[in-house]
Amino acid sequence: MKRIVLAATAVLGLSLVSAQAQTYPTKPITMIVPFAAGGPTDIIARIAGEHMSRTLGQQIVIENVAGAGGTTGITRASQATADGYTIMMGHMGTHGAAPALYPNLKYDPAKDFEPIGLAAGTPILIVAKKTIPAKDLKEFNAWLKTNGDKANQAHAGIGAVSHMTGIFYNSLIGVKTTFVPYTGTGPALNDLVSGQVDYMTDQIVNVVEQIKGGAIKAYAIATAERSPALPDVPTAKEQGMPEFEVSAWNAIFAPKNTPKDVVAKLAGALDKALDDENTRKRLLDLGGIIPDKAGRTPEALQKLVVSEVARWTPVLKAAMAATK
Amino acid sequence: MDSMFANLALGFSVALTLKNIALCFAGCFVGTLIGVLPGVGPIATIAMLLPITFGLDPTGALIMLAGIYYGAQYGGSTTAILVNLPGEATSVVTTLDGHQMAKQGRAGVALGIAAIGSFFAGCVATLLIAALGLPLTRLAQLFGPAEYFSLMVMGLVFAVVLARGSILKAICMILLGLMLAQVGTDLETGQERMTLGLISLSDGIDFAVLAMGIFGFAEIIRNLENPETRDVVRNTIGRLLPGKEDFRQAYKPILRGTFIGSILGILPGNGAVLGPFAAYTVEKRLAKDPSRFGRGAIEGVAGPESANNAGAQTAFIPLLTLGIPPNAVMALMVGAMTIHGIIPGPQVMTRNPELFWGMVASMWVGNLMLVIINLPLVGIWVKLLKVPYRMMFPAILIFCCIGIYSINNSTSDVLFTAFFGLLGYVVLKLGFEPAPMLLGFVLGKLMEEKLRQSLILSRGSFMTFLDRPVSAVLLVIAIAMLVLALLPSIRKSRDEVFTE
Numbered sequence: 001m002k003r004i005v006l007a008a009t010a011v012l013g014l015s016l017v018s019a020q021a022q023t024y025p026t027k028p029i030t031m032i033v034p035f036a037a038g039g040p041t042d043i044i045a046r047i048a049g050e051h052m053s054r055t056l057g058q059q060i061v062i063e064n065v066a067g068a069g070g071t072t073g074i075t076r077a078s079q080a081t082a083d084g085y086t087i088m089m090g091h092m093g094t095h096g097a098a099p100a101l102y103p104n105l106k107y108d109p110a111k112d113f114e115p116i117g118l119a120a121g122t123p124i125l126i127v128a129k130k131t132i133p134a135k136d137l138k139e140f141n142a143w144l145k146t147n148g149d150k151a152n153q154a155h156a157g158i159g160a161v162s163h164m165t166g167i168f169y170n171s172l173i174g175v176k177t178t179f180v181p182y183t184g185t186g187p188a189l190n191d192l193v194s195g196q197v198d199y200m201t202d203q204i205v206n207v208v209e210q211i212k213g214g215a216i217k218a219y220a221i222a223t224a225e226r227s228p229a230l231p232d233v234p235t236a237k238e239q240g241m242p243e244f245e246v247s248a249w250n251a252i253f254a255p256k257n258t259p260k261d262v263v264a265k266l267a268g269a270l271d272k273a274l275d276d277e278n279t280r281k282r283l284l285d286l287g288g289i290i291p292d293k294a295g296r297t298p299e300a301l302q303k304l305v306v307s308e309v310a311r312w313t314p315v316l317k318a319a320m321a322a323t324k
Numbered sequence: 325m326d327s328m329f330a331n332l333a334l335g336f337s338v339a340l341t342l343k344n345i346a347l348c349f350a351g352c353f354v355g356t357l358i359g360v361l362p363g364v365g366p367i368a369t370i371a372m373l374l375p376i377t378f379g380l381d382p383t384g385a386l387i388m389l390a391g392i393y394y395g396a397q398y399g400g401s402t403t404a405i406l407v408n409l410p411g412e413a414t415s416v417v418t419t420l421d422g423h424q425m426a427k428q429g430r431a432g433v434a435l436g437i438a439a440i441g442s443f444f445a446g447c448v449a450t451l452l453i454a455a456l457g458l459p460l461t462r463l464a465q466l467f468g469p470a471e472y473f474s475l476m477v478m479g480l481v482f483a484v485v486l487a488r489g490s491i492l493k494a495i496c497m498i499l500l501g502l503m504l505a506q507v508g509t510d511l512e513t514g515q516e517r518m519t520l521g522l523i524s525l526s527d528g529i530d531f532a533v534l535a536m537g538i539f540g541f542a543e544i545i546r547n548l549e550n551p552e553t554r555d556v557v558r559n560t561i562g563r564l565l566p567g568k569e570d571f572r573q574a575y576k577p578i579l580r581g582t583f584i585g586s587i588l589g590i591l592p593g594n595g596a597v598l599g600p601f602a603a604y605t606v607e608k609r610l611a612k613d614p615s616r617f618g619r620g621a622i623e624g625v626a627g628p629e630s631a632n633n634a635g636a637q638t639a640f641i642p643l644l645t646l647g648i649p650p651n652a653v654m655a656l657m658v659g660a661m662t663i664h665g666i667i668p669g670p671q672v673m674t675r676n677p678e679l680f681w682g683m684v685a686s687m688w689v690g691n692l693m694l695v696i697i698n699l700p701l702v703g704i705w706v707k708l709l710k711v712p713y714r715m716m717f718p719a720i721l722i723f724c725c726i727g728i729y730s731i732n733n734s735t736s737d738v739l740f741t742a743f744f745g746l747l748g749y750v751v752l753k754l755g756f757e758p759a760p761m762l763l764g765f766v767l768g769k770l771m772e773e774k775l776r777q778s779l780i781l782s783r784g785s786f787m788t789f790l791d792r793p794v795s796a797v798l799l800v801i802a803i804a805m806l807v808l809a810l811l812p813s814i815r816k817s818r819d820e821v822f823t824e
Contacts, residue, residue, distance in 0.1 A: 065734070068509075068526045152781060157511050180780050181511045183773055190671050196468040196781065209675065 024084055024262050025058040031252070032080075032088040033064050034073025040122065040205065041070075044250045045089040047282050048119045051273035056265070060087075069159045070094040071102055078107045082255040084262035087116065091250045093159055096308035100316035101159045109309055113253040114263050115301035117270045120288040121249035124165045124222040125233065127207050128199035129192055130215065137220045137239040140199075144175045147198075153177040154188040154200040158320075161248045162188070164312060165201040165222070167319040172243055192216055203248050204229060204287040222246045229287050247289055251301050263298060271296050328454050335454075335681030339689050344387050347380070348686050351388035352693045355395020360403055360705045366396035367759070368543050370656045371535035372724050382666050383679045387686040389660050390640070393653055394687070397636045398442060398694045401629055402705055405434045414632045417604045421617060421624030428620050432564040435702060437574050439695050440566070441626045442633035445582040446691030449637035452586055453644070453684050457673060460645040464670035467646075469777035470788050474798035476771045479648060481802040482591060483760050485809040493756050501764025502771070504529055511773060524736040531659040533728060533737050534765060537744025538751075538758045540724050544717050545749045564699050570622050577607050577627035585631030589638030591650065599635035600628035637687055644680060645670060648767070652759040655766040 033045045042064060049060040065073035074094045080086035093101075095109040107113075126137070134140035144151055153170075155163040162185050170177060180197050182188035185206045191197050193215045204221070208229055211218045220236040221227055222244050236244040252270060254263060273279050274290055283290055294300060338344060358369045370389055377385035400415040405422035418438070425434040467475070484494045507518045508528025519525035566574065584606065585599035607627040608617045617624050640657075642650045647669030649655040661668050666676060673680045698705075728741050748758055782788035790796045 066527070068523065072523060158509070158513070178780060178783075179512070180777050181773070182777070183511065183769065186671055186675075187669060187773075190465065190669060191468065191777075194465055194468060196777075 024265060025056050027085065028059040028061050029056070029084070030063050030086050031060050032073050032077040032086065033062055034070035034077075034088070034090070034094055035064065035066050040203070040248070041089055041091050041250050044120050044283065044288065047279060048252070048270060048273050051276050051279045052266075052269040055269040055272050069098065069101065071098050071105060074098075075106045077253075078112050078255050080255050082114075082258040084254060084258050084266065087252055087254045087266065089119065089250055090253050092121075092161065092164070092248050092308065095251070095253070095305050097159055097164055097312045097316055099309055100313040100320070110302070110306050112256050113305075114256060114258045115298045115305065116252040116254055116263060116266045117296045117298060118249060118251045118291045118301050118304065119270065119274070120283045120290055121247040122203040122205055122288055123227055124161070124201055124246050124248065125204055125207055125211075125230075126169065126199065126201050126219040126222070126236075127192065127211065128217045128219060129195045129197070130217050131195060132198065132217065134219070136234075137236060137241060140219045141173045141241075144170075144173060144177065144199075147177075149176055149178050151175075151177040151199070152180050152197040154180050154182055154185075154192060154197040156182050156185045156188060160185075162200055162202045164316065165246050165248075168246060168312075168315050169201055169244060171315050171318070172241065189216075208287060220244070223289065227287070228284075249304070251304070253301075267296075267298050328458070331458075331677070331681045332454050332685060334677060335683075335685030338383060338678045338682030339387065339685035344384055344682065344686060345689065347384045347388040348391050348690050349693055349697075351391020352395040352398075352690050352697055355392035355397075356399035356402070356694065356697055356705070357395075357708070358392070359396035359399020359401075360708055366393050367535070367652050367656060367762075368539040369396065370653065370660075371532060372540050372720070372727055374532050374535075374656070374660055374727070376727065377660065382661070382676070383682045386657065386660060386679065386683055387690075389657060390683060390687065391690045391693075393657075394446070394633065394636050394690060395694060395697075397632055398439075398698060399705070401438045401442075401632070402435065402698065402702070405431060405438065405625070406706060414600050414636070415629075417600045417628040418625060418632075420604070421619070421621050424618065424620035425622070425625065430620065432702075433566045433570055433622070434625050436564040436699065437566050437570060437622055437626050438629040439698055441574065441578040441581065441630035443691050443695050444578055445585060445630040445632075445634035446637060446694075447688060448582050449586055449589070449634045450684060450688040450691075452638060453641055453687070454681075456590075456641055457645060457680070457684070460641065461670045461673045464646045467670075467794070468792070469774040469781065470792050470795045471798070472646075472648075473771060473774040473778055474789055474795040474802070475646070476648060476767050476774070478798045478802040478805075479642075479650065480764065480767060481806050483651075483763050485805050489755065489757060491809060494760050497751075497756050497758065497761040498764035501761035501766075502768040504534065504761075505765045505768025506772065512776060522736075524734060524740070528769070529740070529765075530737060531662075531766070533741045534744055535656060535659065535762060536724055536728060537741040538748035538762065541721070541741060541745025542748025542752055542758070544720060545745065546752055548717065564702070566622070574622050574626035577603070577623040578630045580606060580610075581627035581630030581632075582634045584627075585634030586638045588631070589635030589650075590641050599631035603627040603631035633691075640683075640687075643668060644672060644683070647672070648770075649763065652762045655762050658766055 031045055031049055033042045035041045042062070045062055049062060053060045065076055067073065070091065070093055074088060074090055077086055077088035098105055099109065128140065132140070132143060134143045153166055155166050157163060185202050188197070188200060189206060189210060192200060193210060204227060207216065207218070210216045211230060211233070218230065218233045220239055220241070221230065221233045222236050224235065224237065224245060226233065226235055236242065252266070254266065274296060280290055339348065354369070354373070355366065358366065370392055373389070373392065377388060380388070397414060401418050401422070404415040404418040405426050408419050408423040422434045422438070425431065480498055484491055484498060507525055509516055509526055516526055581603040584603045588599045588602060604624060604627060607623045608614050611617065611621070611623060639650050639654055642648050643654045643657055649658050658668050666672060666679065725738050728737050729735065751758055778788050789799060
């Protein structure tokens with residue numbers, strides 16, 4: 001009797017699983033965004049989520065769970081039931097820098113998730129106040145080397161994109177500058193325009209207007225190719241610094257052990273969204289970079305996470321040790 | 325000048341979209357509603373409604389919140405006139421003559437002149453913001469961290485000097501606010517400070533949580549302990565449009581009130597509160613027969629009401645140009661802007677021109693709407709005055725809790741709000757004003773940031789605050805104000821201004 005019940009439950013269970021995968025999704029999907037509404041990650045999640053909802057036939061509801069550099073929301077999402085009804089938008093910080101910045105982190109970016117795909121990123125630029133004499137990146141690097149800690153470098157707080165990319169840049173040319181922390185790149189930019197600080201590295205969306213208006217100088221963009229938004233700004237690669245290629249990326253993840261076919265469905269919906277004319281336009285208007293077909297797959301995202309953690313951990317650990 | 329009108333045109337093109345008109349109307353309507361219902365002030369309401377605006381775009385959200393603010397100023401006058409209860413600190417003086425007019429059966433005229441005066445003041449203030457916005461923003465862009473720090477010190481000193489009641493208590497509240505602002509992760513080192521090991525505190529105390537607790541919850545608790553006593557005017561409202569004679573008496577007070585209110589509103593540290601008091605004093609001094617005041621003089625309504633509205637609006641100038649809130653309501657606006665991803669400061673005008681000018685233009689639209697909402701609908705407001713508190717408060721509390729929960733989907737936020745509600749109540753019972761604390765809280769984060777930046781840039785030398793001329797001047801003004809306020813003779817007259 002017991003055996004029959006067991007067998008029946010097993011069969012029932014199996015049929016439930018396959019039925020679930022075939023019909024997924026049957027109810028709205030929650031996408032946890034680990035930042036406040038209105039920020040760059042939130043906007044990208046909403047734009048991608050809107051088109052994905054249409055493909056999946058169920059609404060993707062954005063839930064903002066902010067805190068501790070995004071790790072609060074990602075921790076919660078990583079512990080959710082792995083049925084595909086809770087997914088999350090992670091980014092360079094939560095899935096690249098967090099292991100180095102948060103010693104008590106409750107998840108491993110490379111092991112505790114089922115990657116779905118890269119959504120969009122934003123290019124990073126090296127910008128400086130306009131009175132700095134250097135004409136190009138080479139001269140600017142030399143200027144930094146001669147000035148050393150007399151140079152004032154702005155950033156938007158520990159773990160912010162401007163902070164991470166800033167110390168990465170410094171580590172490549174081997175300089176130690178004086179860090180001036182701000183609560184956001186908006187106020188930092190203000191002080192860069194008025195010449196209170198010397199330079200910073202920041203996302204293109206924040207600085208594009210000031211560069212076009214000539215209020216600040218841009219020495220390089222850290223992408224493989226020049227940005228259509230700023231065609232006159234040369235890449236770091238063109239100027240002999242190919243190692244400085246970095247962007248603030250955002251990507252969708254599901255909790256570990258989410259069924260494979262569910263992951264495939266979500267990845268397919270994301271792929272479709274990123275092919276959609278209207279969605280692309282909205283992302284490009286923000287200055288975003290949209291990954292190509294090969295760059296959007298779950299496998300590509302897994303590789304990216306592993307390489308990002310490997311890239312940021314030593315750089316950040318060294319920088320954190322220096323402030324103590 | 326040309327660019328000012330071009331900018332205003334841009335502003336109106338934003339403010340006059342159907343959606344933004346609707347939001348402006350909603351804000352003004354809700355504002356009037358809460359202004360009319362005594363007990364819940366605009367600070368509490370804006371704090372409570374913050375989460376509702378998350379779904380809106382930033383411009384629409386701020387237009388609505390601003391509408392609530394001046395709508396409440398306006399509704400506060402209605403209760404001051406009809407019920408002898410100032411809905412707002414700034415409408416205290418309106419009770420003096422406004423309610424007397426109502427008792428004489430001239431409630432309609434009092435409401436009418438308050439509306440007309442406010443509308444005129446609102447128009448002037450809108451133009452003033454448009455004219456001063458650009459030059460002040462240019463000036464602000466020259467400010468470095470040291471200047472900002474000194475400016476905020478001056479602002480806090482002004483807030484102390486202009487606060488009601490004991491100077492010492494006001495200083496205590498500001499210091500408490502500054503201290504609460506230090507909770508969270510250190511900007512420079514990433515160390516956690518005063519978080520008691522709680523994860524929910526690692527990003528600091530949420531602004532909406534603090535504001536809603538200290539103002540929303542605490543005010544409700546305080547209101548519950550007072551028995552309901554309302555002296556609603558039984559007489560009919562009477563005709564609304566003031567007569568020729570009324571206009572002749574009122575137009576000069578309106579002009580003077582607008583002028584006084586506009587100037588005081590720009591001052592940091594809640595200068596707007598002083599506007600109506602100053603206007604009333606001026607009118608009483610200038611009047612041929614001062615004994616009419618307090619017995620239903622129309623000048624005593626027209627002047628303060630114009631000053632009140634002008635100040636309410638020019639208070640936006642320091643916020644929009646420097647990013648520094650002059651009072652607690654503006655501090656809430658800072659919170660609202662940051663929640664929507666806009667960092668207040670001189671860059672707002674260049675980076676979000678449609679937001680800046682849209683808001684300025686919507687102020688004028690809002691003023692027009694207030695006239696429309698208030699005058700014909702005054703009968704409804706009178707009926708609303710009879711809704712008993714016991715029906716309202718449970719509903720308000722539930723909406724607050726839902727609102728707070730929805731910010732971060734966090735139950736600990738709701739618990740923190742309840743905690744701050746109790747704290748706010750205790751503080752009120754001990755005779756402390758919570759508004760300076762909120763100002764201290766908002767400025768605290770900025771001040772710490774600017775102080776540390778200044779010191780990093782000067783490589784540790786405090787002399788940077790005195791070496792830089794603008795910063796030195798601001799600090800000297802701050803010290804002078806504090807000394808003046810502490811002088812016995814001035815202190816006496818300061819107390820008089822607030823007790824009159």
